[in-house]
Amino acid sequence: MSMMTMMTMMRNDLVVFICSAMVLLFVVAASSNSTMAKTRRSALFFKWEVSYVFWSPDCMEGLVIGINGRFPGPTIRAKAGDTIVVELKNTLPTEGVVIHWHGIRQIGTPWADGTASISQCAINPDETFVYRFQVDKAGTYFYHGHYGMQRAAGLYGSLIVDVAEGEEEPFHYEGELNLLLSDWYHQNVYAQMAGLSSNPFRWIGEPQTLLINGRGQYNCSTAEQTIRGSGTCEITGSQCEPVVLQVQPNKTYRIRIASTTSLSSLNLAIGNHKMTVVEADGNYVKPFVVNDMDIYSGDSYSVLITTNQNPSLNYWISVGVRGRLPKTQRALALLNYLPNSATNLPKTAPPATPAWNDYTHSKSFTYKIVAKEGTLKPPVNSKRQIALLNTQNKINGCIKWSINNISLVLPPTPYLGSMRYGLKGAFDMTKPPEKFARDYDVMRPPLNPNTTQGSSVYKLELNSTVDVILQNANALADNVSEIHPWHLHGHDFWVLGYGEGRFGKRDMAKFNLKNPPLRNTVVVFPYGWTAIRFVANNPGVWAFHCHIEPHLHMGMGVVFAEGVEFVKQIPKEALACGMTGQMLMNNHL
Numbered sequence: 001m002s003m004m005t006m007m008t009m010m011r012n013d014l015v016v017f018i019c020s021a022m023v024l025l026f027v028v029a030a031s032s033n034s035t036m037a038k039t040r041r042s043a044l045f046f047k048w049e050v051s052y053v054f055w056s057p058d059c060m061e062g063l064v065i066g067i068n069g070r071f072p073g074p075t076i077r078a079k080a081g082d083t084i085v086v087e088l089k090n091t092l093p094t095e096g097v098v099i100h101w102h103g104i105r106q107i108g109t110p111w112a113d114g115t116a117s118i119s120q121c122a123i124n125p126d127e128t129f130v131y132r133f134q135v136d137k138a139g140t141y142f143y144h145g146h147y148g149m150q151r152a153a154g155l156y157g158s159l160i161v162d163v164a165e166g167e168e169e170p171f172h173y174e175g176e177l178n179l180l181l182s183d184w185y186h187q188n189v190y191a192q193m194a195g196l197s198s199n200p201f202r203w204i205g206e207p208q209t210l211l212i213n214g215r216g217q218y219n220c221s222t223a224e225q226t227i228r229g230s231g232t233c234e235i236t237g238s239q240c241e242p243v244v245l246q247v248q249p250n251k252t253y254r255i256r257i258a259s260t261t262s263l264s265s266l267n268l269a270i271g272n273h274k275m276t277v278v279e280a281d282g283n284y285v286k287p288f289v290v291n292d293m294d295i296y297s298g299d300s301y302s303v304l305i306t307t308n309q310n311p312s313l314n315y316w317i318s319v320g321v322r323g324r325l326p327k328t329q330r331a332l333a334l335l336n337y338l339p340n341s342a343t344n345l346p347k348t349a350p351p352a353t354p355a356w357n358d359y360t361h362s363k364s365f366t367y368k369i370v371a372k373e374g375t376l377k378p379p380v381n382s383k384r385q386i387a388l389l390n391t392q393n394k395i396n397g398c399i400k401w402s403i404n405n406i407s408l409v410l411p412p413t414p415y416l417g418s419m420r421y422g423l424k425g426a427f428d429m430t431k432p433p434e435k436f437a438r439d440y441d442v443m444r445p446p447l448n449p450n451t452t453q454g455s456s457v458y459k460l461e462l463n464s465t466v467d468v469i470l471q472n473a474n475a476l477a478d479n480v481s482e483i484h485p486w487h488l489h490g491h492d493f494w495v496l497g498y499g500e501g502r503f504g505k506r507d508m509a510k511f512n513l514k515n516p517p518l519r520n521t522v523v524v525f526p527y528g529w530t531a532i533r534f535v536a537n538n539p540g541v542w543a544f545h546c547h548i549e550p551h552l553h554m555g556m557g558v559v560f561a562e563g564v565e566f567v568k569q570i571p572k573e574a575l576a577c578g579m580t581g582q583m584l585m586n587n588h589l
């Protein structure tokens, strides 16, 4: 099919749907065959425009990157097996954009992963790109910008996938609530990026505000007063109005929680209510009960709560910072037992966030996460073990993060196109290191802080089982080692284990092969290691990186690729830049 025909078809499809509504949602039954009645597949169409919007996420006006004039972006709700089609128009005046569908594996559609320089060319201003992919697995997901630091600029929203028609979740609930957590900076991301690349280095610092569903309250006296409406900010009816979750007494609710923070690791607790964790990153876990939970950037969870407390009261939902000395006021939302008024404030103070450096507490939560019975088990052996040491380093006096002494810089031609068409020189073709020096002391700052930059790729044998050991270390300053949540694109992985200090061969004996949780994001604790296993069975090129936005910007990531020769139907729009763009101009693709 020619490019023109394809574009015309796409346009014709959409012409039918264009109407005055900003977001169009059409459900098209794709199969009504009787044998498939239970697994009816639908296509859901969305028409989005990305633009700058003046918004007051925390009662202070700033500029966000919004979708269809709103922040956060619209929630997508689909059923497992559905195809999502997002026609994304970039109306940012002078910069490109892409959207990553976090947690969706993009099986067979690696070009729709939404990673600039990896899966596609950034969409130019005034141009449109059509993402078309299947959501194959029920769960709690989200989407976000994956170009520069556009996620931190507010380009994100929820993506919720229900079980396929006729199927049931393995737990029962009567109502559902959704909390998309994020952090917010008053400094714009362009100034943040410039600071991160400057010498002397300018760190972004802690966020001004934590947001719940895009709402927070900066400098509004105390958040408690804010909810009461007696703070220093004008709250009522505004964009920063606190979130109120309405519930009926004596029912079970599923709360979906996801974090798309730029920096902060979070802890969430609900006054008087225990939470039963049942899902993590779109995979069921063996249910366990907690009073509070940690959520790292890139994580998503579902918890069940039962509204069995005193029905004449309302309760606080409190979100605070973990792992870094908190300078940001905790965020509060209200669990509002109906028919109580939401102005009826809880009698007790919001639940306290555990001490920021109480890692024992964090570890005890993380270690409780194991797979629900019946979850796919990992292969017993792996074919290859890649050890990735993260260090904080310097290049020409600028601070970087490196993996095995390479700080990731992305090439101008997206890998997917350059590898698919075998273009030489599109990126650094040397093999990146699989190990780090035996005598590297992870407990001390690097002896030689200088590092190198690179764009090399870990090529994985298609369908092979790969183990990755994420090894944390001391940063540049003495006695500092930070939390890093690592996110893998294109796959779920099993978390085989965690440990303290430097990983050694003996630690393999302790790998959990019985019920390791399947996830797409996992934390590496300070001075610790985390081991994961996955099967490289999804042809494409996939980022694996720290989900802390400034850390990725400073080079904290690697690129995996498998079976790229089998990738089909990369839309030309995904290739229209760099060397693949030149080939298109010369009619060679």
Ligand SMILES: O=C1O[C@H]([C@@H](O)CO)C(O)=C1O
Pocket: 201, 203, 399, 475, 476, 482, 551, 554
């Ligand atoms: O990447 C980072 O840089 C700063 C600090 O290490 C240097 O100023 C910080 O806290 C980070 O997480």
